[in-house]
Every structure is written in C-alpha cells, then in structure tokens.
Amino acid sequence: MRWPVSTSNRRRFAVAVCCLLVLSPRAGHTASTLETMNAEVTGLCERSQDAIIRIHAEGPTEVSRAPFGPSHRVSSGFFIDADGRFVTADTLVENAAKIWADWHGRHLSARLLGRDPLTKLALLQLDAGQPTPHLPLGNSDDLRVGSMVVAIGFPYELPSTPVVGFVAGLDISCGRQIFPVNHIRAGCRLSPGQGGGPLLNASGEVVGLVVAAHGDDQCYSLPVNAVKKICADIVTHGSPQYPWVGLDVSEHQFTNALAGPPQWQVFVREIFSNTPAATAGFHERDILLSIATNEIHRSADVLNTMFYRHGGETLSIAVLRAGATQEVKIIVGQRPSEPEPVVRLIPVLVVPVSPIPSAIPTADRR
Amino acid sequence: MNCRQTKQLLHDFTDGRLAESVAREVQRHVAECSDCRVFQQRDRQLQQLLAVKRHETPGPDYFNNFLVEFHQRLAEVTAPRATFWQRLSDRLRIEPLVVLRSGFMPALGAAFVVALLLRGSALPARVESHTPNVAMLNATTVSTVEAPALLAVAQTDFHTPRYVLDRITTAPASYEVASIHF
Secondary structure: OOOOOOHHHHHHHHHHHHHHHHHOHHHHHHHHHHHHHHHHHHHHHHHHHHHEEEEEEEEEEOOOOOOOOEEEEEEEEEEOOOOOEEEEEHHHHOOOOEEEEEEOOEEEEEEEEEEEOOOOEEEEEEOOOOOOOOOOEOOHHHOOOOOEEEEEEOOOOOOOEEEEEEEEEEEEEEOOEEEEEEEEEEOOOOOOOOOOOEEEEOOOOEEEEEEEEEOOOEEEEEEHHHHHHHHHHHHHHOOOOOEEOOEEEEEEEEOOOOOOOOEEEEEEEEEOOOOHHHHHOOOOOOEEEEEOOEEOOOHHHHHHHHHOOOOOOEEEEEEEEOOEEEEEEEEOEEOOOOOOOOEEEEEOOOOOOEOOOOOOOHHHHO | OOHHHHHHHHHHHHHOOOOHHHHHHHHHHHHHOHHHHHHHHHHHHHHHHHHHHOOOOOOHHHHHHHHHHHHHHHHHHHOOOOOHHHHHHHHHOOOOOHHHHHOHHHHHHHHHHHHHHHHHHHOOHHHHOOOOOHHHHHOOOOOOOOOOHHHHHHOOOOOOOEEOOEEEOOOOOOEEEEEEEO
C-alpha cells in the first residue's frame, strides 16, 4: 500500500479512516461495556441482597426527644458467615437494650458478641435457626485509588439500595477525626440508615464496612482486613485486642540537602517505663525506619502497621541512631484496658521544615 | 471673553459688582451669544423668585402643630415593634393566649393529658410500623435524622427512628498528628 503523497489525497485518506472507525463494529463497544457493567452491578445486588439486613436497636430513654420513650435506631449490616454472625456500625448498638433484625420478613432478635468503639464495628449473631447467606470477604489491600466500589444499605425506610462510586483515597484522618487504621474514602453519596452496610468491590467481595460519611458524597469505610482482625479478636478473646509497645513517636518533615522534595521521618519522643520498649533498648530521638517489613515514613505508617499486630508477637524494628542503622527486637504486649489517648493532635498553622535530616530541634521534641 | 468665563461672572454682573471694563466685556458677549443670554435670563428669574420668597413667613398654625407632630413622629420611630403574635392577634381580632389568661395550670394539665393520650396510642406501632415518612426522605443532609415531632404525630408514627450514619463534620486537613502512643 502506498501512502498518499499530495495534501488532498492525505485529507481524503484521513476522512476515509475516520469513517471506517466510526462505522466499524467497535463503535458499539462503549455501549456493550456499559451494558456489561450494568449487568454486573445488577447481578451483584441480587446476589448480595439476602445477606444484607436491616437492624434495629432500642436504646435508653432520651429526655431531649418527645415523647419520652426509648430511642429506636436503625442501620444496615451484613452476614459474614453461615452461623448468623453479622457486623454493623457500633453507633447502633451503643447502650442498646434490645437488638433485632428484619430477615425474610421476620423480626429476629440478635445477640451482641462484641463491639469496638475505636473502629466503630459491632459483631452480632442472629438466631436464624438455619444457615445464613453471607458475603465473601475480599482483601482490602488490593484496593487502589480509582477502584470501583458499590455500597449497599437501607436508606431510611427504603429497600436496600446500591450506590456505585470509586475509591477516592485511603485516609488515616479527616480533620480532627483520626482513624486507628487507614480508612477507604469512596465517592458514594449515602443516606442515613446505610451506616454499617458493606462496601463491595467489582467482584462482589466485601472490601469495607461503611462507618461514616463526610460532605455530600464521600463515605468512609473500615477496610475488610481490619474487620476480619477485630471479628477474630472478638470471637477468640471476647473483645478487640490492640498491641502495646510503649513508645511515644512523632513525625517530622525535612528537606534533602540535594534540594529534593521534602521528606518525612518518625522519631521517638518518649519511652514509657515498664513497657516492652523500655526493655528492648530504644533511645529517645531514634528514627524509625521500618517495622517488620513495612517502611515507616509517616505516623500513618506506624498506625497501619501496628493495627494488625497481636500481643506476644516478636517484631523487628529498624531504627536510625547516630547515623547508623540498628535493629531492635521487641515482644509486643497487650495494650492496657484503659489506655491514654492514642493520638494527639495539633492545629496546622505552618508546616515546620528543618534543613538537616538528622538534626531534630529540641523545641520539636515536646 | 468666552462662554465659560461669562457664566462665572454673570451673577456678579447681575448684582452690579463688576468693574466697569469687565462689565462691558460681559455685556458685549451676552449680546452676541444666545446661550449666555438664556443663562442670564434664568439667573434673573431665580433672583426675582428668591426676592419674593425671602419675605414669606409660615402661618401661625404651622408653629402651633409643630411640637405635636414632632412628638408623634418621634414616638413612631422609637416605639418597640409589635411581635409576630401581637400582629397576628390584631389581624385576626382575637385575644392572645386566652387559655393562659384563664389559668396557666389548667392549660399545662390539658397539654400533659393530650401528650399522654398521643403516646399511648402510638406505643403498639413502635416496633411494627415502618411507614415511609416524607419528612425523612426529604432530609438528606443530616446523619441521624428525626422528623419534627408535629409531623410524626400527623402521620401516626410518633416514635420516629434514628437512622444511623455517623457524619464527620470537621474540615479536612486542619489538624496534623502531633504524637502517637503505641
């Protein structure tokens, strides 16, 4: 085939190619993709419909509401196994005297197995008298920004409603709200009553538990890996278990001498006495480089890494001390039942930037 | 002499306050310029009118009613504005709060009895009633929604449930982590 040489021939050739592209079978490709997506979402809703339930709780009398009767709270939840165990938002069961669920047109009483106010998760069991349909639990580590997700729940008194969105971010905080582990921020416009519902990926697997909304069209979900860990703790120990090392750490931003982008590092501010860290040999101003196999750059990395650890586990923590890398072995303990606040916040006015990475100003240590 | 200079001097010219040579210049220009002539005529008419008004004095009734009218207007401006209920009762020509005037305690007792009756009638429907509430469906911007009590009464769903979805209201990125204990 010879390429058209003259300008007019080139123009005709371009027009012909465009016509071929428009009239080719691929012109219907977009429509078929949408149809496929439509079928997938419809099928996903149908498959998960039976495993997502509306849950009611009767709370204490609220004097601020007239008439002065017990409060009635409603939210969504979903089964995680065939034994009738299901999870929902902790806000529903807080101080609840009676909990029941709508399932197959019946009001069935539910039993609270355990709750975790830190992650806003509650694990309950429904006395269904038969195996319950349940949703497959996926892996939230596979989620990426831009992944498509579907949140399903019961808004107000309406039937279960899917809301399609995309993962917008994995955040450790939202304003003054600090999460104990990275939460999935998805662009889903949810309504009251949909709290405690599942966040599903495109394969229909649970990747999160909807715990909060922010703004008009953002929702935060606890990652399903954290849901698995908390549920396992509740089933095994009766309550969620959190690790305890005994360090007070803070993050610090510095600029590279080679004028690279600003970087962050986490350093030890204080070592609490009578803790695993006190006997492991940590020093103040040690810079944390990694915990186990996870690199540490920000405070969020510490929270995300430590959330999934268990008491009694041996951890290898790499620190930078006096310019040399050292490895500290530590046996993780159990966090005291009445811990101090995990995270302390300060308002952001000016981001402090120091010129040298190894020199941490004394004023920043407190 | 041009028009602008002439118009500036016309008042003094009419009053005869100009020097003779300047007055001649002004008079020459006015004789030649029709615009300035019109301007001069208007100026004369104005001066004649002022001469008449200068001798006009208000009648005795004006000063007799002056103070009365002044105090009336002052009272209108400084008087407290009528409340919504006062204006409503004035418009409907009814006595406000007749019930309370006849006795506060009977009114309170009646309200209590009505509340008890309404609560008793709604109790059996608390668990079983799941009637969609229009007020709830419209309220999409709050996390834990409860319809106003009066609306709930009208729809016989007195115990409006709270629909759970926690809401984070703080603005993002306004805080940073100072320290972590782990």
